[in-house]
Amino acid sequence: MPALDDETFVRRIYLDIAGRIPTYWEYQQFMKMPAKTRRSDLIDKLMDSPAYVSHFYNYWVDTLRATTWMKKSDGGPYLHWIKKSIADNKPYNQFVYELVSAEGPLYKPGNGAAGYYLRDYRMPLDNVASTMQVFLATSMVCAQCHDHPYNDWTQMDFYKIAAFTHGTETNAKNVDMHTVAKIQNHLNNSSSSKSKKGKVNDTPLRPLFFGTYNSGAGKIKLPSDYDYDDGKPNELVHAGVPFSPKVKINYDPSNGANARAYKFKFDKKNTTTQVNSRKHFAKWIVSTENPMFTKTIVNRLWHRIMGAPLIGENLDITPEEFGKNPALTKYLIKIMQGLKYDQKMFMKIIYKSRIYQRQSHDQVPEDYLFSGPIMTRLSAEQIWDSLITIRTKTPDEGLSVPDKVIAHYIYENLASKSVAEKAEYMKNSKFEIKKIEKKLEPNQNFGRYSKRKKLVRASEGRSPADSGSMLHIFGQSSREVTDDSKKEANIPQALALLNDDQFSFNKISTYDLIQQKSDKEEQLELIYLSLLSRKPNEHDLNVFKQAIDNGFTIDDFYWALLNSLEFKLKR
DSSP states (O other), X not given: OOBOOHHHHHHHHIIIIISSOXXXXXXXXXXXXXXXXXXXXXXXXXXXXXXXXXXXXXXXXXXXXXXXXXXXXXXXXXXXXXXXXXXXXOOHHHXXXXXXXXXXXXXXXXXXXXXXXXXXXXXXXXXXXXXXXXXXXXXXXXXXXXXXXXXXXXXXXXXXXXXXXXXXXXXXXXXXXHHHHHHHHHHHHSTTTGGGOSOOOOGGXXXXXXXXXXXXXXXXXXXXXXXXXXXXXTOEEEOOOSSSSOOOOOOOGGGSTTOOEEEETTEEEEEEEOOSHHXXXXXXXXXXXXXXXXXXXXXXXXXXXXSSXXXXXXXXXXXXXXXXXXHHHHHHHHHHHHTTSOHHHHHHHHHTSTTTTBOOBSSOOTTOOSSSOBOEEOOHHHHHHHHHHHHOSOTTTTOOOOSXXXXXXXXXXXXXXXXXXXXXXXXXXXXXXXXXXXXXXXGGSOSXXXXXOSSSOGGGXXXXXXXXXXXXXXXXXXXXXXXXXXXXXXXXXXXXXXXXXXXXXXXXXXXXXXXXXXXXXXXXXXXXXXXXXXXXXXXXXHHHHHHHHTXXXXXXXXXXXXXXXXXXXXX
């Protein structure tokens, strides 16, 4: 494909890195930069911006199905951990290792990765299937119940994998009962509480303890209806992996972190201890010898940027697959490993490549060999964030990632209290939380405690957005299934844009500039630059002149462009 012109490039690169179109002023600034280096310089600038963090965060919360409201818990600490990891440019292998090996209280500052298992509260086998799909593009969902009908994975393979995380607890009631007993005793003996003796409601204390616990038993029992020759119903099986490298677990009871007896739910007489098997599992996943780990993230990032996968579907490729261009795949795998899993640097290399900066195909050709990106519709987040960009000169304002969010302050506040203070807190927890809220910056009030706000970037709102919101209408992921976002057009989308006065012509950031122009064509140019990041061509001007002669206004043209297919496409 031919090389890309600057106007198309600036819009494409803003959408890909910042998750939004450029403002009119950003477009002008880019065009004034030295021609030879402007593209490379803009890529560097955007990759170091808060907007990059915002947009990449949207991608990962979709992939990880991370939500503001988790069962029995606030998802805020988990969401913050994901965003902070991106802001800190945490190496991808470390990012995955910390998720899979996470342990401890969710609300404890820096420990938000514990939300990875809490996301699948009391659904450990579903979590195992998701882990294999997301990080290793290995679909073992079918093997949870029976041998896979098309692939080589067996039900035995699945349970050997599940053994690594078996014993992990995500109990919402995992509260230190010794602490609760002390508080109960204090309340029963206090003069103000003698007439109100009874069981303490430990809910306000849960931020201290609710989290992910136990390091993994490394063993699991087969289901009671297991029906294959390689095992028996309820048979105890040890952890094992379906491909290299091999994993050796020390089953000595002294090996386990927080080692204690753990009773299998299938048989209360059979106990085992925690043996750090989750950490073994995490190390195996991120190993450079694992044939699927690096290949999976390379395929994912290529697909995200270029619009078509390098190898195959994000959630289902095999160790033998390397796509239509095996040499390119293997080369990119070496680059990722050489960069020590620096996702930002890896993506920057692709953005600066000639292939990325070519014109796009409007659909994937049958003989597609990566001659240029594929034109795609914008995601719900890109559309929403672009609409906000039209409204304001500073669309990235307020995107900085704080070191702590409200859940962390609640944890620290509780942890520092004496028994008497904890007892008082339990009686007035809502008031105590409100006192903490008043001391925080707006971006720290993040998670289930956050207020609903209309005009904030997608990354700053609830995950997922409320039903009926613009994000929901345009296909934002439900966070129930991995990579569940939709880009297909529908009638509610058209109605939403046509009828939402939040984005009416007189509210856009360039409205005053447009009104200062007396020439209609100059006004039209400003609208085109504001919405499409390009000047109107000869055909556009001819259509405009005919429309003006027929009584249409500049306002009408604004609405026409806002609702046009071109606005919703990344070319």
